[in-house]
Amino acid sequence: MAKGSFTATIGYNKRIGKSFYKIGLEFSGASAEVFADVKPGQFVEIDLCHASLPADNKIPGELCDSAGRNIILRRPFSFSDIAVEKGKTTVEILYCTVGPASLRMSNLEAGDSVSVIGPLGNGFGMPEGKTTALLVLGGTGAGPIIHLAKQLKNYPQIQKIAFVGARSVEDLPFEKIADCIGAEGGDYLAEFSGTDTQTFVSTDDGSVGSKGFVTDILYRYLKQSGVERREIMVYACGPEPMLARVAQIAESENIDCQVSLERRMACGIGLCQSCAVECKAGDSGQSIYKMCCKDGPVFDASEVVF
Amino acid sequence: MAKGSFTATIGYNKRIGKSFYKIGLEFSGASAEVFADVKPGQFVEIDLCHASLPADNKIPGELCDSAGRNIILRRPFSFSDIAVEKGKTTVEILYCTVGPASLRMSNLEAGDSVSVIGPLGNGFGMPEGKTTALLVLGGTGAGPIIHLAKQLKNYPQIQKIAFVGARSVEDLPFEKIADCIGAEGGDYLAEFSGTDTQTFVSTDDGSVGSKGFVTDILYRYLKQSGVERREIMVYACGPEPMLARVAQIAESENIDCQVSLERRMACGIGLCQSCAVECKAGDSGQSIYKMCCKDGPVFDASEVVF
């Protein structure tokens, strides 16, 4: 699975909420094989520099000023799903419009093509030897975690529970939410259906699910759960403060935990050293910088200095 | 007819040759009225900064390097035709892909919208009191001259003759050429049909029409024509060396002549003084700079210092 520079064709690009979209990138020929076995947590660098901006009246007010910036760098995006057919691999990306590149991405149409470098990074390690996988996600952290949940179907004996957080109901990057939330035994999110994953939702404003931080429901769950700590693996992806709190909980409970980090990346392939992640240097109390793009983006929570 | 900043919708955008296109800009509402009576030779400044580039494999090799330049300025384009309906005005632009902006323009599709400032500049003066109008054009100078020929239908008593030049047959920006050239009494070009204009074509390499410069056929025509010089008006648009030669011929023959000039323009509306055209300051032998965008783009050939 050698990384490289490839051309992908847009299969679809659909809006799934206020500012969330799902885009399907189709690879054929040699690249189809390269992408056929990407791991959850891995990512691609997409060149969106020469795509068009949406029409002015379709750009949200708060992004108007930054939208016009003339961009030159690629952007990193991880996968939310993958579909492999003969000679064709489609990877799906769940993304949010936050600036000039993602706005341009939202304007791509089926049939357009983009230049893609990947697959990059390490991806999540599988929960070998565990009985329980806890999936914690916030905001666009959803993508890699959904991808992971789908992959975990290969581990039917493992219990999977997802903890989903957002500021408010409209910040939840899911296609079906409001009408199905609160069913027995946890909340229902279409994206996790069929993955045999129980879901719990929390929002900061209580507009859906329980009110509070996702880390609160994780914490409460752990407190009442009798599962052996060493049989649990926590996977987390989302805003850095959320990851810091997850890491803290995992450490205090002595649970293995993997976090997927984001950094501003200029290259994504180890050339520039821009994506520094501060990590503990053994037990020395000192720290070193690892590179998010090459050494990550998934790190063992215990090695990261938050 | 106050100029202003307007949004136009692309009605159509079609390729008509190796690197020539015709695009229709539709204006509705107040802007439809503003554009309803544009004059041949006037122009608009179009913002193409946030339009997408064509796919890499559709960009001609010699433009690959410049295509990726991140542009910030609008581009000036004059009209090749106009259609006025109730509440809707469509202006047509005949253009050539030569760099980053025109390449982006070629990638616009029906329904897309662009920001347009116009109508700008002075336009050609009508041939009042003349019996003969000679139209000389080279390359993309075709646009305003075709527009003019259509406008001159309002002067049925005037004899109209177009002299069309290009390097080679594929540099002729017309939809139908090769199979109809060389008919009796001059050449046939679809764009001039119905305008009651006789056409003569020349190409530098002789690939169609007569071999040589368009100014040569103009000169030969004048030499054998018995029309009173003061009854003739020459209109010219095209590369500057061609215009210089036309101006020279007009001067030596004592014929009135209007030339439409091009300059690199940063603003198009008189703010920046970037579009200087050197003009004679009376008979002093000295020169002054006029502004192509405000004082032109059409100038009396006798005032321009070529």
Next chain:
Amino acid sequence: MNNNVDMSVDFGGLKLAGPVFTASGTCGYADELGDFMDLGCLGGFITKSITVEPRKGNPTPRIVETDSGMLNAIGLANIGLDNFIEEKLPILGGMSCAVFVNIAGKSAEEYIEVARRLCGFEQIAGFELNISCPNVKKGGIAFGTDPVQVAEITKKVKKAGGGKKLMVKLSPNVTDISATARAAVEAGADALSLINTFMAMVIDIESGKPVLANRTGGLSGPAIKPIAVYMVNKVYNEVTKGTGVPILGSGGIRTGSDAVEFMMAGASAVAVGTASFIEPASCEKIAAGIEDYCSKKGIDSLKKLTGSLC
């Protein structure tokens, strides 16, 4: 309009209605812009550089676009002092904002002459001293890079300019812009204007010649913005903070957010140049953007924005 934000600016003792200026040489004599926006949005208007004698300016091509920027070598084309007084001053008299006349010249005497002849006109609020134009062979930038010369010419023009405000426009083509800024302030400048354009060149590889007839030109536009923000912040921290001497920030400002960046870095007001070519209503949109930002952030006066960078 949000009535809760005081958009006025105390600009070195001059009360401005708003923080947005047109930059010298980029907005004609304001009449052209009237077709595209309400000129009432302007805090200040700065004329094209005026010299004693009329100047034809450079041959064409005078501009060329670059990545996110443009080079210009207009060459200080202007109608000269006499014509300016006769033809343009009356128009400028009708403007509601503060009018600054930008002065250029080949010698100190020429600068002084322009200031002296214009200082009696009421419709002029002050002068902007262009000692940083990269597009003229003699003078211009030479004055602008040497602190000793900056101090000298500032003193002289200040004296010749009667009571008018004197703003000194600094060149970014220097090792330490604080040195020239300090020289100007100590010599009596009422305000600083930064930055002017960067010396630059574009080559046409087909012909093997520079694109501009003048060979070199000044780079402006969004490309230079991060350097300009840095320089404004540097001069604010090292020179003007606490002195009451305001900075007019410029260099690639295109949006309200850009303007807020400059003000946080230390500018009391901002000037808009290249952006007006792309969008002739830029000044109005930028003023509205600044107001929006303040209103959202609960900032009731622009003074609180200036230099607020943590």
Next chain:
Amino acid sequence: MNNNVDMSVDFGGLKLAGPVFTASGTCGYADELGDFMDLGCLGGFITKSITVEPRKGNPTPRIVETDSGMLNAIGLANIGLDNFIEEKLPILGGMSCAVFVNIAGKSAEEYIEVARRLCGFEQIAGFELNISCPNVKKGGIAFGTDPVQVAEITKKVKKAGGGKKLMVKLSPNVTDISATARAAVEAGADALSLINTFMAMVIDIESGKPVLANRTGGLSGPAIKPIAVYMVNKVYNEVTKGTGVPILGSGGIRTGSDAVEFMMAGASAVAVGTASFIEPASCEKIAAGIEDYCSKKGIDSLKKLTGSLC
């Protein structure tokens, strides 16, 4: 490949297979690029800046994108001289092109130490003296803006570096880059490298703080290209022409055409930095673009391109 263009370059006595270098700090240790292009296309490879002691570099964020450019404040993160010798030199030994080790430091002694320790290694063709890094508090840029200091450090490192070629990398953050260029050449530099990045800043207006943890960073990329071309041309005309001291031109080179511009302006070879982030095969494409251009124009040797600007 067109066999009619001689793509080799005489680089101050060093024979290079081609005119394209990787710029310091932008291409790791070459191994990463091997996945994307044939490293045989390179004329030279320049390492990330090496210092005597390992440096962690700056906290994150270390980069931010700007219009057609980017700011970086990596902070000379590197593994230090000992680790470099042990881990990286063996990899670099496998490269077919000329390897330059970029040296940085906080004092003249540190620069000398690196040169002294490395001058015995065969796989190193020469050193690039980084006296122009805007991202370290002490040293770096301070050396690079004062001609006297430039001369002094050039002399010392030249002496310490045994017979290795010494290339001095100049800062563009100066009033007159010819002054520092001249100082380096007179002090014995075998080549000049220009330009390094411009001091710049981006402010996050939501938080009111600079985006970069280091507050300021160095601006690179297409945004600065026209200034870089101007500076290369200035130094070529005023300093190096006729001396045989080659210029390595850089600053925003993205295409073969860009590279040709720099060579016409006076560069004997070019370095590619930011462009490799966008397109990891940039160096290869640029080399092919230069060759294509020459072949079309009937230029049979790159020497004829250098300084050919009319």
